[in-house]
Structures are given as structure tokens and as C-alpha cells.
Amino acid sequence: MLIEIAHFLSILSTGLFLLCFLFSFILDAKDIFAVNLISRIYSRGFLLLISSFMIYVWLAANDNFNVLYIAQHSNTNLPLFYKISSIWSAHEGSMFLWIVFLGLWGAVYNSFVSNSQPLKAKSIGIISIIAVGFLLFLLLTSNPFETILPIAPFNGADINPVLQDPALAIHPPILYLGYVGFVIAFSHAIAFLITGDSSIKWENLVRSWSVVSWVFLTIGISLGSWWAYYELGWGGYWFWDPVENVALMPWLAATAFIHSLRVSSKSSLLRIWTILLSIIVFSLSLFGAFIVRSGIIDSVHSFANDPERGLYLLGFTGFLIITSMILFSFRLPILSSNKTIAALSKESFISINNIIFGTLIFSTMLGILYPLIYEFLYEQKISVGAPFYNAIYIPTTILACLFLFFSIDSKWQRGFKKSFLVTPMFISVILSIASTFVTYYLLLITDLWILISIFTGSLIIFRYLIVVKDYFLNNKYSNPFSIIAHLGLGILVISIALNSELSTERALNIKMNESDMYRDYKITFDDLRLIKRSNYDSVRASFLLTGPDGKNIELSPEKRKYFARGQVTTETAIHLTPLKDIYMTIGDQLDDGSWIVNIQFNYFIRWIWFSAIMMALGGSMLALSLVRSKQ
Amino acid sequence: MIKNSFYLLLIVSSMIHANSLYEFESLEDEKRFYSLIKEVRCPKCTSGSLASSNAPVSEDIKQKIIELIKEGKTDREIKDFLSFRFGNDVLYNPGFNESTYFLWITPVVFLTLCLLVFLFRRKS
Amino acid sequence: MNIFIRLILILIPIIFFSFFYLYINDDDYYPGADFRVIDMPKFEINDLYKDQRFTHLDLEGSYLINVWASWCITCRVEHGFLQKLSDQNIPIVGLNYKDDKEDALNWINKFGDPYKFIIHDLKGRLALDMGVTGAPETFLLHNGKIIVHYRGEVNKMIWNDVFIPIINKEDIFNND
Numbered sequence: 021m022l023i024e025i026a027h028f029l030s031i032l033s034t035g036l037f038l039l040c041f042l043f044s045f046i047l048d049a050k051d052i053f054a055v056n057l058i059s060r061i062y063s064r065g066f067l068l069l070i071s072s073f074m075i076y077v078w079l080a081a082n083d084n085f086n087v088l089y090i091a092q093h094s095n096t097n098l099p100l101f102y103k104i105s106s107i108w109s110a111h112e113g114s115m116f117l118w119i120v121f122l123g124l125w126g127a128v129y130n131s132f133v134s135n136s137q138p139l140k141a142k143s144i145g146i147i148s149i150i151a152v153g154f155l156l157f158l159l160l161t162s163n164p165f166e167t168i169l170p171i172a173p174f175n176g177a178d179i180n181p182v183l184q185d186p187a188l189a190i191h192p193p194i195l196y197l198g199y200v201g202f203v204i205a206f207s208h209a210i211a212f213l214i215t216g217d218s219s220i221k222w223e224n225l226v227r228s229w230s231v232v233s234w235v236f237l238t239i240g241i242s243l244g245s246w247w248a249y250y251e252l253g254w255g256g257y258w259f260w261d262p263v264e265n266v267a268l269m270p271w272l273a274a275t276a277f278i279h280s281l282r283v284s285s286k287s288s289l290l291r292i293w294t295i296l297l298s299i300i301v302f303s304l305s306l307f308g309a310f311i312v313r314s315g316i317i318d319s320v321h322s323f324a325n326d327p328e329r330g331l332y333l334l335g336f337t338g339f340l341i342i343t344s345m346i347l348f349s350f351r352l353p354i355l356s357s358n359k360t361i362a363a364l365s366k367e368s369f370i371s372i373n374n375i376i377f378g379t380l381i382f383s384t385m386l387g388i389l390y391p392l393i394y395e396f397l398y399e400q401k402i403s404v405g406a407p408f409y410n411a412i413y414i415p416t417t418i419l420a421c422l423f424l425f426f427s428i429d430s431k432w433q434r435g436f437k438k439s440f441l442v443t444p445m446f447i448s449v450i451l452s453i454a455s456t457f458v459t460y461y462l463l464l465i466t467d468l469w470i471l472i473s474i475f476t477g478s479l480i481i482f483r484y485l486i487v488v489k490d491y492f493l494n495n496k497y498s499n500p501f502s503i504i505a506h507l508g509l510g511i512l513v514i515s516i517a518l519n520s521e522l523s524t525e526r527a528l529n530i531k532m533n534e535s536d537m538y539r540d541y542k543i544t545f546d547d548l549r550l551i552k553r554s555n556y557d558s559v560r561a562s563f564l565l566t567g568p569d570g571k572n573i574e575l576s577p578e579k580r581k582y583f584a585r586g587q588v589t590t591e592t593a594i595h596l597t598p599l600k601d602i603y604m605t606i607g608d609q610l611d612d613g614s615w616i617v618n619i620q621f622n623y624f625i626r627w628i629w630f631s632a633i634m635m636a637l638g639g640s641m642l643a644l645s646l647v648r649s650k651q
Numbered sequence: 652m653i654k655n656s657f658y659l660l661l662i663v664s665s666m667i668h669a670n671s672l673y674e675f676e677s678l679e680d681e682k683r684f685y686s687l688i689k690e691v692r693c694p695k696c697t698s699g700s701l702a703s704s705n706a707p708v709s710e711d712i713k714q715k716i717i718e719l720i721k722e723g724k725t726d727r728e729i730k731d732f733l734s735f736r737f738g739n740d741v742l743y744n745p746g747f748n749e750s751t752y753f754l755w756i757t758p759v760v761f762l763t764l765c766l767l768v769f770l771f772r773r774k775s
Numbered sequence: 776m777n778i779f780i781r782l783i784l785i786l787i788p789i790i791f792f793s794f795f796y797l798y799i800n801d802d803d804y805y806p807g808a809d810f811r812v813i814d815m816p817k818f819e820i821n822d823l824y825k826d827q828r829f830t831h832l833d834l835e836g837s838y839l840i841n842v843w844a845s846w847c848i849t850c851r852v853e854h855g856f857l858q859k860l861s862d863q864n865i866p867i868v869g870l871n872y873k874d875d876k877e878d879a880l881n882w883i884n885k886f887g888d889p890y891k892f893i894i895h896d897l898k899g900r901l902a903l904d905m906g907v908t909g910a911p912e913t914f915l916l917h918n919g920k921i922i923v924h925y926r927g928e929v930n931k932m933i934w935n936d937v938f939i940p941i942i943n944k945e946d947i948f949n950n951d
Contacts, residue, residue, distance in 0.1 A: 349781035405743025
């Protein structure tokens with residue numbers, strides 16, 4: 021049977037990866053024949069793994085319900101796209117995908133990087149042993165290849181309707197590509213530490229790989245946020261849910277890492293920071309996987325609570341991280357630079373940036389763990405949520421942005437020019453004060469932190485606009501990727517601030533053919549109909565909104581009941597305008613025949629994801645230029 | 652027409668308790684309400700605030716909050732009311748007291764220490 | 776100084792992972808059990824059967840208060856054990872939660888009545904005051920104070936691990 025073949029192929033690939041690891045450590049990395057052998061073994065191992073996965077995809081696409089996992093998560097009525105995406109909708113399958121992507125990054129690296137690269141053999145070996153660890157986890161505790169024999173069920177269980185969504189279907193693969201992509205940096209860092217040769221510039225070898233991974237992470241997290249907004253019906257885009265936090269930490273570490281990497285690849289400064297960050301990024305990715313899959317933290321994302329799986333992942337992740345840290349602390353001397361960081365140089369600002377991001381990571385970790393520690397010590401529960409995270413993130417991000425602003429005029433390996441009062445910095449400050457006053461008077465915002473955020477975001481935006489002006493008019497070269505990405509950051513800060521301050525909502529109560537007013541909009545309830553589909557019934561309420569400008573908008577939120585699990589979902593109706601989203605959902609019908617109608621005005625929310633796209637764009641352009649120039 | 656209403660009723664009555672009306676006496680009260688429900692955890696859900704939940708007990712608690720706002724209770728009194736009945740973990744803000752000093756203060760200490768170390772290591 | 780830093784770098788992850796190891800293996804804690812002591816809220820509610828009114832004054836001494844409803848499936852599972860407790864002369868008061876009177880009476884007629892009496896909390900107001908989030912939930916009331924609040928089904932294991940220790944400690948129900 022095909023599934024048995026797929027199972028067997030995965031077992032074989034585990035063996036080959038193990039062999040690859042052993043050879044990479046036993047054989048001499050300077051011997052080109054050895055490296056060729058190691059490289060070939062790896063590519064064979066990956067070939068087996070990807071074949072196994074392809075068979076699995078085929079089985080899912082063809083409704084093979086002899087496979088237990090496919091029977092549990094897929095269904096004949098699903099479109100092909102969702103039959104395949106159901107593979108990563110639960111624990112075993114998504115673990116399989118994770119491992120395939122891990123192998124994939126290694127395979128791409130293996131093909132594109134020459135065997136004469138000094139760290140290649142050991143790096144491939146390290147990637148292999150990590151793959152082995154996870155493959156054993158998969159095969160021993162979370163086997164996706166289990167079968168229902170001899171007779172397959174007639175049809176699979178229905179997939180959760182909430183997962184039948186394009187954004188949510190691609191959100192895990194993109195996120196995983198981001199997480200596992202940092203294995204390249206990690207394995208090089210470890211290989212570098214093992215060889216102990218400080219003259220090898222491992223930093224230069226991993227830049228493009230790391231930046232691409234960062235882009236995937238940025239997009240993946242934004243997709244999750246965007247999906248939550250339009251699908252869940254509450255109008256929020258970030259909930260400080262434990263698993264969101266656990267996804268955010270690697271992103272923070274990755275951002276700090278790619279900045280620190282820039283410094284270390286250019287000079288011998290910040291090498292300690294860069295190595296430490298490369299270990300931290302990957303460790304946080306592994307830790308994230310552990311937290312989600314062991315189920316020890318309650319979250320809407322968590323898969324089943326299983327102590328056995330938790331212990332395995334804990335042990336394996338712990339082993340990797342602890343040995344990395346031992347190696348790191350052992351090799352600390354070779355990483356020290358005899359050069360000092362010049363005062364107010366770009367390097368010093370990036371160092372401070374590392375510290376600030378480190379604080380954010382530390383605080384987020386603390387927030388996630390505190391309820392666990394508290395429960396462990398006092399046998400009582402507490403919750404740590406938005407109030408804590410907002411209190412930490414807002415001032416810290418503003419601090420980071422201020423340092424960014426100053427860093428724009430800093431130079432590599434030397435200090436500032438003293439005469440900055442007549443420079444762009446001064447102009448930016450003036451313009452930012454102006455824009456802050458505009459928001460104060462026009463939008464009547466008095467919240468101090470919001471005003472500070474707007475001021476800080478404006479500083480960044482104006483300063484970079486001047487940079488752009490100099491670029492085109494005065495032919496003054498500046499790093500375009502940095503401009504785009506940091507402009508994105510400035511827009512992000514302002515959008516989040518304005519969104520939180522200006523957005524409003526209300527629960528209205530309207531009868532059929534009647535209307536109500538909300539913030540200068542007239543809302544008329546003009547239609548109510550029942551819609552029947554193959555797997556759900558739906559009540560669709562249509563509303564005609566007439567704005568103060570006289571324009572008409574039609575919005576039709578729905579309430580759906582899916583047959584298979586009896587689940588009721590809300591479908592939001594959203595109208596986009598440049599400045600705001602008009603967002604509607606329906607509640608229940610009251611005894612007098614009227615309906616509860618929830619309406620929200622979400623200001624600048626699209627700008628938040630737009631800014632994330634800008635950051636991803638800057639990163640992508642950087643990656644492209646690195647690939648073209650380096651290799 | 653009657654048949655349609657029957658189906659409507661079926662769908663709607665699958666939620667046992669009506670997502671009832673929120674009535675406020677002022678804009679200020681409404682704002683307070685929407686802000687409060689973001690800070691209170693849904694006691695029945697795996698995770699998430701009252702704002703993101705329509706579980707029956709969440710609706711009850713929301714109505715109670717509206718009632719308490721009408722009675723003139725402060726935010727603190729409302730939060731105390733809820734934590735008394737549902738436990739401290741129903742509030743997303745764990746408070747600033749002896750058992751949580753560590754939570755709030757360590758980030759500040761961490762940042763300050765690292766910055767100081769950075770500054771002094773450069774000088775030497 | 777250098778050695779110190781290196782040691783810290785290694786110790787931090789070790790402590791980190793040891794904590795998780797201990798946490799995962801910590802089995803005895805029941806997340807549904809709440810042992811905070813709070814006063815029983817004052818109430819005045821109708822009986823389920825007739826229009827007799829019950830108040831908090833009718834609950835002097837020690838009682839179990841069991842929150843149940845006809846729409847609650849787990850309550851059916853729990854019911855058998857409650858009957859056993861009732862046979863052991865443990866006084867249980869039923870709190871019928873957000874239930875239609877007819878449905879509740881039918882349920883009781885069908886499955887049996889282990890309760891000393893049942894109060895009909897149609898709107899769930901008393902339940903909210905007691906911190907109820909759904910059904911089934913069971914409270915141990917002793918001298919006007921709630922000393923145990925368990926969220927979830929009470930079965931032999933839960934009874935022995937969560938309730939019995941407190942019952943023995945406070946020496947409740949020693950008349951049987």
C-alpha cells in the first residue's frame with residue numbers, strides 16, 4: 021500500500037540523515053571527497069523524505085481514508101486545495117510539514133553552495149541531526165502514517181469550517197518556512213563554534229538565507245493577524261494570545277539578528293551578539309514548537325495536551341539549546357574583537373537595538389511563563405495579558421524608534437558629525453512636532469502615549485522622506501532596503517496608535533426595514549434571507565449604509581450553521597475606505613423581532629498590514645541584492 | 652414564509668441565550684464597557700477576552716458589567732467584583748502587588764542593566 | 776569575571792528546561808478545583824417543583840450545591856455518582872441553571888432526584904454571583920461559606936482527591 025511505502029521512505033530518510041550527521045563529524049571536513057559524500061548522502065536523504073511527503077499529499081488529494089490522519093481531518097466534499105491544506109491542520113501533519121521544510125532549506129542550501137565552503141560539511145551534518153531528532157519524534161510519538169484497516173471509513177470527518185479559508189491555509193507553511201529557515205544560520209553558527217577558527221566569516225555565508233527567512237516570518241505573522249481580523253468577527257488584529265507571543269519572539273530575535281549580522285559581516289564587531297542571536301532565534305522557534313504541541317499553555321492554537329510529546333520535545337529542544345550554549349560560552353574568547361565600538365557609530369546603535377529587542381523578548385517570555393510559575397508555586401491561577409504587554413511594548417518600541425531616528429545620521433565605525441542642528445534631523449523634528457499638533461487639534465487626541473507614538477513615527481517617516489529626496493535630487497546614495505523597511509516601521513507605529521485611539525464600535529438594535537444612526541451614517545436593515553448550501557445553512561442580513569457624503573454602501577453579514585459539527589460561525593461584512601474599515605456582524609434576534617447588529621469603525625487597520633508588507637518588501641529586495649552580489 | 656422563520660429559529664436557538672442588548676446611559680459608559688471587556692478573560696474559554704467570546708457566561712458577565720456601570724461602580728470595583736467570583740485569573744492585568752512585582756519590574760531592570768553594561772564596557 | 780558569565784550562560788537554559796520538566800510532571804493539581812473561601816451570596820429563589828421560596832437561610836450547616844441543567848450532557852454522566860452520594864446521606868442541593876422548568880422537571884422524573892431540594896435559577900443570577908461558568912459545577916458549602924468550587928464532572932476520583940480531603944479536615948458530614 022502507498023501509505024506503507026511513504027512510512028518506509030520516512031524511516032529510510034531518517035537513517036540517511038543520521039548517517040550524514042555521523043560522517044560530517046567523523047570525516048575530515050577539509051577532504052573534498054568527504055564533503056562530496058556528505059552532500060550526496062544528504063540530498064538522497066532529502067529525496068526520500070520529499071517522496072514520502074509527496075505520496076502523502078497524493079493520498080490526501082485522493083481521499084485515502086485508510087490513513088487515520090486523513091480520515092480525521094479531510095473530507096470528500098472539500099475542494100482540492102483544502103484537502104491538501106488539511107494535512108497541516110493538526111499536530112501530526114503539521115509536524116511532518118515542518119520537517120519537510122527543514123529538510124528543504126538544507127537541500128536548497130546543499131545544491132547552491134559549493135562543497136569547498138569550509139563550514140558546509142558540518143552545517144549539513146547539524147541540519148541532519150536536527151531532522152533526525154524531529155523525524156524520530158514524528159515516527160515514535162506523532163505518526164501521521166497510522167492506518168485504519170482493513171476497511172476505510174466511507175468519508176472523513178468534516179474539517180473545522182473556520183479552517184476552510186485561503187489565508188489560514190497558507191499561514192502555517194509560510195510561517196514554518198520562516199522558522200526553519202533560521203536553521204541555516206544556526207547550523208553555521210554551531211559549525212563555526214566547533215571548528216573554532218575565528219578567521220572564517222560565517223556571517224557572510226548566512227545573510228541571504230536569514231533575510232529570506234525573516235521575510236517569510238513577517239508575512240506569516242501578518243497573514244495570521246489579517247485572517248483573525250476578518251474571520252473571527254471581533255475586529256481585533258492582535259490578541260497577545262500565548263501562541264501569538266511565542267510566534268512573535270522568534271521574529272523579534274530574527275530582526276535583531278539580521279541587523280547585528282550586517283555589522284558582523286562588515287567588520288569584526290558584534291560577533292558575540294550575532295552568534296548569540298543566531299542561537300536564540302532558532303531556539304525560540306523550537307521552543308515555540310514545543311509550547312504549542314505539548315499543550316501546557318492554553319491557547320486557541322494549541323493542539324492536544326500530551327505530556328509524552330511534551331517531554332520528548334522538551335528533552336530534544338533542551339539538549340540542542342544547552343549544548344549550543346555550552347559551546348558558545350566555551351568559545352567566547354575567539355569571538356572577542358580587539359576593536360572597540362566607536363561612540364555614536366552605527367554599530368553602537370545596533371548594539372543598543374540588540375539590547376532593546378532582547379528586553380522585548382525577555383519580557384514576552386516572562387509574560388508567557390509567569391502564569392505557569394505562579395501556578396507551580398502557589399497552586400493558583402493568574403492571567404497575564406494585553407495590559408502587561410502593552411505597558412512593556414509601547415515605551416520600549418518608542419525607545420527603539422528614537423534610537424533608530426538618531427542612527428540614520430550615524431556612520432559606520434565613527435561618530436556623529438557635530439553640526440546636526442542645520443541638518444535633516446532638525447527639520448524632521450520640526451515637521452514631527454507639527455504633525456503631532458495637527459493630530460492633537462484635528463483629531464482631538466489627548467492621550468499622551470498616543471501623541472508620543474505619533475511624534476516618534478513621524479520622526480522616522482520624515483527623516484526617511486528626506487533621505488529619499490536626497491537620493492533622487494542630490495544623488496546621495498542610501499540603502500534602499502533600509503529606507504523601505506523603516507518607513508514601514510514608522511507607518512506601523514502611527515497606524516497602531518491611531519487605530520487604538522480612534523476606533524469605535526456599538527451594538528445596535530434594528531428591526532427589518534427600519535434604520536438607525538451611527539456616527540453620521542444611516543444604517544437601514546433592508547433584507548434578510550436564508551441561504552442553503554451543501555454543508556451549511558446561513559442567515560444573511562443586508563444593510564444599506566448611507567454616509568454623510570450621500571454615498572450608499574451595501575453590507576451583508578451572515579451567521580452560518582455548519583451541519584457536520586453544528587458549529588455556528590459569524591461571517592463579517594467589511595467595507596474598505598482609505599482611512600477606515602466599516603465592519604459589521606450580526607448577533608441574535610430578540611423576541612420583538614429586531615436583530616442585534618454590531619458595527620465597528622476600525623481606523624488605519626489596513627495601514628498596519630500595509631506597513632508589514634513594506635517591511636517584507638524591503639527585506640525581499642535586500643535578499644535579492646545579496647543573492648545577486650554574493651553567490 | 653413560515654418555514655423560513657422556522658429555520659431561522661433553529662439557527663438562532665442553537666445559541667441558548669440571546670446575545671442581548673447593550674444599553675448605556677452615556678457615550679462614556681459605552682467606551683468604558685468596550686474597554687473593560689478587553690481586559691476581562693472569558694472564564695469558560697481556553698483563552699480570550701470577553702470581547703472575543705460569545706459564550707453564554709460571557710454574555711451574562713457583560714450584562715452584569717453594564718449593570719454595574721449603570722450603578723456607578725468604578726472600573727476597579729467592577730474588576731474586584733469579577734475576580735472575587737471567578738478568581739484572579741479572570742483579569743488580564745494581574746495587578747501590581749507583592750506576588751507580581753517581579754513581573755513588572757524585571758523588564759525595566761533588565762533593560763537598564765544591559766544599557767549600563769554596554770556604556771561602561773565601552774568606556775574601559 | 777569571564778568564568779562567571781560563561782556559567783550564567785549555561786545555567787540559564789538548564790534552569791529554564793528543568794522548570795518545564797518539573798511543570799509537565801506535576802500531576803496532582805486539578806485545574807477545575809478552586810479552594811478560595813468566599814461567603815455564600817444571599818439569594819431568594821423559587822423551588823423547581825412548587826412555588827415555595829428558598830433563601831440562603833435554608834442552607835445552614837453543610838451542603839453540596841450541584842449546578843445542573845437538562846441541556847447539559849455531562850450532567851447525565853455525573854448524575855449516577857450524585858445518586859450514590861445522596862444514598863450515603865450527603866445533603867445535595869440542586870441549582871437548576873438557565874433551564875426551562877418543564878425540561879428540568881422532565882429530566883428529574885426521567886433520571887431521578889438526588890437532591891434535598893432544587894432551586895430554579897432561570898436567569899443564572901445566583902450562579903453568576905457564585906462564579907458559575909457553566910454546568911456541571913459543584914460547591915461545598917460549610918457554615919455560610921463556600922469552601923470548595925469544582926468546575927466539571929464530579930466522579931469517584933474527583934470526590935476522593937478534591938472534596939474528601941477538605942471534608943475530613945473540616946470534619947463535615949460526620950453524621951454518617
